């Protein structure tokens with residue numbers, strides 16, 4: 001875990017510089033997570049085979065997701081740990097959940113209802 005400088009902005013252009021805790025994920029951990037995701041979705045597809053009627057929709061959907069989502073997940077090389085960050089507009093503490101990301105993390109401020117984007121500074 002590493003403290004890193006980041007910029008938080010909202011859709012009206014106010015921005016703040018904040019310190020955030022970020023984990024840089026290794027290639028090995030990303031590949032393992034993607035394989036787990038793929039097999040998890042395939043297992044769900046296998047279970048859905050036994051659900052009458054709904055399996056016509058669920059099985060193909062889960063198989064497509066099992067192919068697409070692991071590749072999208074593989075690109076996320078950083079993870080934001082769960083933490084509270086000040087909203088640049090209303091100065092309220094906004095809870096960010098633990099999330100893997102590539103460039104930015106988006107969330108909503110529950111107080112002023114503006115969309116917040118968090119970017120890491122180089």
Ligand SMILES: [Zn+2]
Nearest residue numbers: 087090109112
């Ligand atoms: Zn706010």
